[in-house]
Amino acid sequence: MEVVADILIVEDEISINGLIEKNLQLVGHQCTSVFDGKSAISEIQAHTYDLIILDIMLPELDGFTVFEKVKETPTIFLTARNSLADRVKGLSMGADDYLTKPFEMLELLARVEAVLRRTQKNKSYFEAGMVRIDFDSHQVFYMDQHVECTPKEFELLEVLVNNRNIALSRDRLLELVWGYDYEGDTRTIDVHIQKLRKKLGWENVIKTVYKVGYRLEVKR
Template identity: 50%
Template sequence: MLKILIAEDEEPIANLIRMNLRRAGYQCTWAPDGEKAADLMDTEKFDLLLLDVMLPGINGYELMDYARTLELPVIFLTALGSTENKVKGLKMGADDYLTKPFEIVELLARVEAVLRRYNKTETLITVFDVVIDAASRSVTRDGDPISLTMKEFDLLLLLARNRNIALYRETIYETVWGGEYMGQSRTVDLHIQRLKKKLNWDNEIAAVYKVGYRLEGEEKRKDF
């Protein structure tokens, strides 16, 4: 299981990030200040650091220097949204820079992209009794293949990687099909219905009123 360190001094934000990353299948550890984050980086091996700039004690820029010595991928998550700050963070070696406030689905996409760049993504995802292999782009149930079109597979993978998160139709369309979502389009709804039929999922993919869809699922881990 991939391990992510969250260096964030605002506990509500840290809890929100941690909850959604756990739902996506990551193991998370929270550090409320720079010194605690540095101690954890000394004693544990992490696959990614989510780093706020304005941390008590050791700030994010100082931690960035230390993370580079450990060859630890870093995504800055900060309220400092100026171009100057973003350029500074990226020039220091950060892999990405996300400005608060941000949408969880965007954070998850950026986390996945950075981990993929370092060949750290987990390719097998199990949802209920269905196994999704992102590398071979195949879907099976009890070893038997389930035939999906390219877009149906992309749609299922998006839902699986954002399990328990309500995804807007606009987000689904723009991620899977690309381009701008037109409100009158029924493309997403039709593909959802076809996917549910092929997977024999009547209730597993839930419609969220005035939003879009959510793949249901129980929590696998408890808070710590």
């Protein structure tokens, strides 16, 4: 099993609902979109979801009311209401996270990832072509052969996999893998990417995106 989840998107703005769906689909998640509170509840009762992304201001029933009915499913509130009172209310009700509009793609994906990692106990593996990555044991296999990776290489690999099909800038990669306070330059990224490409035979999988950075491209 790959790291994918069934996600319900409850958002009344068609354009934003579509945007969230497209972003989540990039990293392989299955998405269902609903546009009001009532259909959200019937959808939740009909299927089991790994995660709900829930707007607060919804037609028919608001997000808080919907949330009260579906407590067992992990939920991220995504709303334009960014007052402290609303945040506190959302989180104290037991929501797993609270994200305000406007949001960035990577932030949304990172939070979804974080919630899924917290709530899904059987942390899985990732397979693409001849490469297999086991996240539990931190092991990488290329053509069933164990590949030695440094801790930083493995972390970089994990970030690329979690944000697959999305271009990540060198700065963002530095920030995500080495942390904010790392003082090395972006050449470090290029060196590590080269090493990963060579070790895993991913010369055409980890693509260089002109003027942006790198993108791990796998089939959706």
